[in-house]
Structures are given as structure tokens and as C-alpha cells.
Amino acid sequence: MSGETGTHSKGTGLRVYAFAYLLFLYAPVALLPIFAFNDSQIIAFPLSGFTDRWFGELWEAEPLHESLMNSLFVGITSSVLATLLGICAARASTRYEFPGKKPMMGFVMLPLVLPEIIVGVAMINIIVQLGMDLSLWTVILGHVLICTPFAIAILSAAFASLDRSLEEASLDLGETRMGTFLRVTLPLVMPGIVSSLLICFTISLDEFIIAFFLTGADTTLPVYIWGQLRFPGRLPSVFALGTLMLLASLLLLTLGEYFRRRSARKTGIEHTAGGLV
Amino acid sequence: MAAPIITLEKVEKRFGDVVALGGVSGEIRAGEFFSLLGPSGCGKTTLLRCIAGFEDPTSGAIILDGKHMEGVPANHRPTNMVFQSYAIFPHLSVAENVGYGLKKQRISRAERAQRVEEALAMVDLAGYGHRASHALSGGQRQRVALARALVMRPKVLLLDEPLSALDKKLREQMQVELRRLQRAVGITFILVTHDQEEALTMSDRIAVMFGGQIAQLDTPQNLYRRPMSRQVASFIGFMNFLDAEIRADGGHSIDLDVAALGRVEVPSSQRPGKPNGRKVSVGIRPEMLTILMTDSETAEREIEAEVVDAAYYGDMTYYDVRFPGVAEPAQISMRNTAGRRILEAGDRARVGWSSESIVVLD
Numbered sequence: 063m064s065g066e067t068g069t070h071s072k073g074t075g076l077r078v079y080a081f082a083y084l085l086f087l088y089a090p091v092a093l094l095p096i097f098a099f100n101d102s103q104i105i106a107f108p109l110s111g112f113t114d115r116w117f118g119e120l121w122e123a124e125p126l127h128e129s130l131m132n133s134l135f136v137g138i139t140s141s142v143l144a145t146l147l148g149i150c151a152a153r154a155s156t157r158y159e160f161p162g163k164k165p166m167m168g169f170v171m172l173p174l175v176l177p178e179i180i181v182g183v184a185m186i187n188i189i190v191q192l193g194m195d196l197s198l199w200t201v202i203l204g205h206v207l208i209c210t211p212f213a214i215a216i217l218s219a220a221f222a223s224l225d226r227s228l229e230e231a232s233l234d235l236g237e238t239r240m241g242t243f244l245r246v247t248l249p250l251v252m253p254g255i256v257s258s259l260l261i262c263f264t265i266s267l268d269e270f271i272i273a274f275f276l277t278g279a280d281t282t283l284p285v286y287i288w289g290q291l292r293f294p295g296r297l298p299s300v301f302a303l304g305t306l307m308l309l310a311s312l313l314l315l316t317l318g319e320y321f322r323r324r325s326a327r328k329t330g331i332e333h334t335a336g337g338l339v
Numbered sequence: 340m341a342a343p344i345i346t347l348e349k350v351e352k353r354f355g356d357v358v359a360l361g362g363v364s365g366e367i368r369a370g371e372f373f374s375l376l377g378p379s380g381c382g383k384t385t386l387l388r389c390i391a392g393f394e395d396p397t398s399g400a401i402i403l404d405g406k407h408m409e410g411v412p413a414n415h416r417p418t419n420m421v422f423q424s425y426a427i428f429p430h431l432s433v434a435e436n437v438g439y440g441l442k443k444q445r446i447s448r449a450e451r452a453q454r455v456e457e458a459l460a461m462v463d464l465a466g467y468g469h470r471a472s473h474a475l476s477g478g479q480r481q482r483v484a485l486a487r488a489l490v491m492r493p494k495v496l497l498l499d500e501p502l503s504a505l506d507k508k509l510r511e512q513m514q515v516e517l518r519r520l521q522r523a524v525g526i527t528f529i530l531v532t533h534d535q536e537e538a539l540t541m542s543d544r545i546a547v548m549f550g551g552q553i554a555q556l557d558t559p560q561n562l563y564r565r566p567m568s569r570q571v572a573s574f575i576g577f578m579n580f581l582d583a584e585i586r587a588d589g590g591h592s593i594d595l596d597v598a599a600l601g602r603v604e605v606p607s608s609q610r611p612g613k614p615n616g617r618k619v620s621v622g623i624r625p626e627m628l629t630i631l632m633t634d635s636e637t638a639e640r641e642i643e644a645e646v647v648d649a650a651y652y653g654d655m656t657y658y659d660v661r662f663p664g665v666a667e668p669a670q671i672s673m674r675n676t677a678g679r680r681i682l683e684a685g686d687r688a689r690v691g692w693s694s695e696s697i698v699v700l701d
């Protein structure tokens with residue numbers, strides 16, 4: 063009996079802790095939509111009334127649209143490139159044994175723990191030394207570098223859970239290696255690929271430090287927002303922008319999870335994907 | 340005698356330091372039900388995978404239907420495999436699984452559908468085509484794997500322990516069905532198994548493997564009655580061993596002095612392994628020894644023994660008896676016919692045997 067009461071009170075303590083934790087984590091996020099609709103340039107309570115003019119302002123801001131398009135371009139390109147690289151690396155590391163595999167994989171995963179500021183400074187040095195111009199492509203280069211380890215981690219799990227004899231069965235039935243990859247391997251790791259694309263896209267979309275160092279004349283969205291923060295009058299519209307981005311990420315993650323579940327149901331295997339979403 | 344569909348010439352396979360196959364030679368005949376039988380790790384799967392083209396032999400040759408297979412990839416070999424895990428494609432329906440290999444060939448959609456339906460009917464899964472493959476039972480998955488391989492009309496069907504994942508009843512049922520199917524399609528089957536009973540009941544011929552070598556390649560009857568070594572003899576069924584000495588080797592027959600049993604002359608055919616040397620051992624199966632319960636029962640040869648242990652199994656009684664001067668008890672199996680006595684430990688018994696039932700071993 064006493065043991066039960068003990069767990070009970072411990073449970074309550076944990077619950078309070080968890081609640082406080084979530085509040086701390088998400089309260090600032092909840093402030094975004096509140097101030098996005100607040101009819102005042104000053105970000106402070108008490109609220110002054112409802113307005114949608116900050117969204118209207120967003121609608122009008124040309125440079126914002128440009129940076130949004132840039133961000134989408136960078137995000138899509140780097141997530142596709144990182145995922146392609148991830149597919150190759152994950153496939154090689156789960157299927158083949160080759161000398162120097164361990165150190166090589168460790169090296170590829172290194173950007174996962176390197177501070178971004180170091181990556182950014184190092185890359186800008188090299189790019190300048192090589193005499194290349196800073197552009198969206200240099201940002202993409204940086205983003206591929208930091209996204210690839212995530213892609214490899216997600217895709218390695220997906221490839222590792224794939225039964226090797228499925229590929230052998232396909233070869234055995236007369237299919238070529240390429241055909242086997244397209245007809246068996248790819249469909250079965252597709253949830254992992256979708257996860258990888260979504261995660262990489264999300265990472266790229268809100269990445270600031272590397273983009274800040276490597277961006278040329280065209281800026282990405284986070285760099286643009288940072289520029290806006292110097293003007294207090296623009297702050298509410300930054301909140302409005304944040305609200306829209308929040309909605310977009312929620313939508314993306316929901317979509318990702320929907321596709322993962324659907325494919326898991328179709329193949330009858332839970333968690334084939336090794337997906338993170 | 341049918342021509343060989345597969346000839347193995349000193350096939351060797353090493354994985355680093357591990358010798359999985361140590362020079363395997365032999366012939367597999369067209370249209371036969373062939374089994375690879377041996378304990379775990381003896382190289383059965385490796386040999387099967389070498390034939391299928393998933394592994395390249397380190398040295399030696401595999402000749403399949405008259406063609407050297409070196410450098411021929413799995414997708415160009417006239418073999419198909421039923422995997423131990425069945426390897427059913429989870430993202431495809433039953434019909435799509437079975438038709439997977441046909442899609443690669445230039446066959447019209449209608450003919451493809453018809454062949455898939457035929458193959459499914461052959462394994463008693465007619466009408467299951469539209470089913471999702473993950474919604475199948477173990478036995479059904481195995482049938483799909485069979486249909487998927489048979490629909491390709493291979494020269495040789497390779498089966499890697501296809502029944503080991505099934506429960507006992509289903510396994511016995513599938514043994515019968517596999518055998519029936521093999522006779523119906525006439526394709527050469529090569530079955531890998533470590534279950535000697537399964538190999539004996541299903542196969543035309545069996546290769547018994549130990550440590551990457553074929554110890555004996557023979558018919559089930561010969562393997563059981565005339566094993567070539569003690570190892571084979573004790574792997575297939577149970578065998579009692581007794582020390583013996585060769586007194587005279589007369590070409591047609593051998594004169595032996597066997598511990599406890601005494602002098603006996605056996606035909607040369609009872610020495611299949613051709614052990615050389617005077618000191619040999621002889622083997623005798625438990626059912627070849629008979630306990631003579633009444634005075635009216637007689638046998639070619641008789642010996643007095645003492646019952647050490649008796650185990651009653653309903654249909655059978657298994658006795659351990661001790662022969663005079665032999666430490667290791669011998670096993671005797673007796674059918675429990677109507678009115679036959681059951682002896683107890685400590686009883687004296689008159690054991691009958693015949694010189695024909697003795698095998699001379701190394």
C-alpha cells in the first residue's frame with residue numbers, strides 16, 4: 063500500500079515537472095499568433111485589440127517574398143541533395159563491408175556535432191580562397207553539409223530494417239540490380255526517404271548561422287527576419303510571419319506522419335521507416 | 340539413369356578464414372528430389388547460395404544444365420529459390436508477388452495473369468491473388484513463395500529449410516504436398532534441411548554434409564542401411580556400435596570377430612565405407628535387434644543380455660540392454676504387438692539378430 067502511495071506522489075511530481083517543461087518550451091511559441099493579431103506596434107501585454115494588418119503588411123513586402131522563394135529553393139535543393147547522398151551512404155554502409163568504413167562513416171557524421179559557427183567560418187574561408195562568389199548555391203553547399211548526417215541517420219535505419227533476402231529474391235526472379243533497387247528497395251525505404259526530405263527541408267528552412275555567413279546578395283528567410291529585427295516597427299509583422307511558418311511546419315510534419323503511417327499500414331510493418339516524424 | 344542437371348566439381352567456398360565448403364563434388368540428376376542434409380553450420384545454405392548465384396565459389400566449378408556458371412549472375416541462372424524467410428515482397432499483393440518475375444519477361448498481360456492464377460491454383464491458393472501479402476498466415480506465405488518460384492518454370496528449384504518455420508502438423512502436411520508438387524511439375528528440387536526424417540521421407544537422393552564436405556550421397560534406403568561412416572550412421576536414425584576385428588577378407592564376404600556377438604561372416608556390400616585396418620566397428624540398428632520373448636521364437640543368431648532400462652511409448656518399447664563384456668548398453672526397439680510381454684530393468688533377455696543387419700564401419 064505504502065509503495066503505491068509512493069509511486070502516486072512521485073507520479074504527481076513528474077506530471078508537474080512535465081507540465082512546467084512543456085509550458086516553458088511552448089509558451090513563447092504560443093505568443094507568436096497572439097501578437098501577430100495584436101493591434102499595436104509594441105510587443106507587450108495588455109493586448110490592444112484584434113487586427114490582421116500585420117499579415118497585410120507581409121503581403122506587400124517584396125523583399126520578404128523574394129527571401130521566402132530563396133529559402134524554398136535552398137530548402138528543396140539541399141534536402142533533395144542531402145537525401146540523395148544519404149541514400150548512397152546508407153545503402154553502402156548497411157550492405158557492404160569495405161576497409162576504412164567506420165572512420166569514413168564517423169567523418170561523414172561529424173557535422174552533426176560541430177558548432178555551426180565553425181562550419182560557417184571554415185566554409186566562407188574556403189569559398190573565398192577558391193575565388194567563388196557567395197550565392198544561394200554556397201548556402202545550399204553549407205546546408206547539404208549539415209543536413210547529410212541527419213539524412214544518413216534516418217536512411218540507415220530504413221535500410222537496416224530492410225530484409226536482405228527481399229533483394230536477393232528479386233534478383234533470383236530475374237530482375238537486374240537496378241530494377242531490384244527501383245521495384246523493391248526504393249518502395250520499401252520510401253517512408254525513410256520522405257522523413258529525410260522533410261527533416262532536411264525543415265533544418266534548412268530555419269538555419270541561420272551558415273546562411274548568414276554564406277549568403278550573397280540574395281538572402282534566405284531567417285537572414286531577412288534577422289535584418290527586420292533592427293526595426294521595432296516591423297516586429298509585429300515578423301510575428302505574423304512566424305505564425306505562418308509555424309502553421310506550415312505543423313502541416314508538413316502532419317503530412318509526413320500521414321504518409322509514414324499509410325505506408326506502414328500498406329506493408330503491414332510498423333516503423334519500417336525508421337522515420338523521425 | 341537420368342543425365343545430371345547440376346555437376347559440382349570440387350566447389351570450395353571460404354569466408355576469410357572460415358572454410359564453409361571444402362571441395363564439394365557430386366551430381367544432381369534432372370527431375371529428382373534432392374536433399375542437402377547436415378547439422379547446423381555444415382555449409383548447406385552456402386552450397387545452395389553458390390548454385391543460386393548469390394555466392395561465388397572460391398574455387399571449383401558448378402555446371403548447370405551443361406553450362407559453366409562462373410560469372411553468371413543470379414538473375415541469369417535457370418534456378419529459383421524459396422527462401423527460409425520466404426522473402427515475400429510486403430508492398431505487393433499476392434498476385435503481384437507471384438507475377439514479379441514474369442513482368443521482366445516479354446509476356447502479354449493476359450498470359451501473365453493466367454500463369455499467375457495457375458501457379459496459385461497449384462499451391463491451393465486459387466482466388467487469393469488480390470490479397471495483401473502481409474495478411475497471410477505462415478503456411479500461406481510459404482505457398483506464395485513456392486508459386487512465385489514455380490511460375491518461372493525453373494530448371495532447378497532451390498528450397499532453404501522451407502518448412503522449419505511451420506508448426507509440426509502443417510510441416511508434415513507441406514512435406515506431402517511438396518513431394519506431390521515435385522512429381523507433378525517434374526522440376527529438380529534441391530531441399531536444404533537439418534531434419535533427417537524430412538530428408539528420408541521426401542527425397543530421391545540425399546547428400547549428407549559435415550564440415551563443408553559431402554560425407555555420403557545416396558538414396559534414403561542406402562543411407563539408412565549402409566552408411567559409409569560412423570558419423571553418417573549416427574546422424575541418420577540411431578545406431579548401436581560394437582568393436583570388431585577383421586579376421587579374413589575374402590572378397591565377397593568378410594569374416595569378423597565382434598565384441599559380445601562373436602564370429603560372423605557378412606557380405607562385402609555391408610562394408611560400404613571400405614574402412615581399412617583390422618580394428619573396425621560394426622553398427623546395428625535398434626529395430627534389427629529382437630528380444631525373443633518365448634521359447635518358440637528363434638533367430639539366426641542369439642545372445643543373452645540384461646535389460647538395463649525400458650521406456651514404454653505406447654506403440655513401441657525402447658530397451659537398453661547390456662551385452663556380456665560390453666560397457667555401453669545397446670538400444671533395442673520393439674513393437675508392442677498384442678500379447679507381447681514388456682520387460683523390466685533387471686530382467687534377462689534373449690536377443691536375436693542376423694548377420695545381414697550388420698554394417699562394417701570405420
Ligand SMILES: Nc1ncnc2c1ncn2[C@@H]1O[C@H](COP(=O)(O)OP(=O)(O)OP(=O)(O)O)[C@@H](O)[C@H]1O
Nearest residue numbers: 354357358359378379380381382383384385386533
Ligand atoms: N557471409 C558469411 N560470412 C562469414 N561466414 C559465413 C558466411 N556465411 C556462412 N558462413 C559460415 O560458413 C559456415 C557454413 O554456413 P551455412 O550457412 O552454409 O551453414 P548451414 O549448413 O546452412 O547451417 P544452418 O543449418 O545453421 O543454416 C558456417 O560456419 C558459417 O558461420
Ligand SMILES: [Mg+2]
Nearest residue numbers: 383384385531
Ligand atoms: Mg542454413
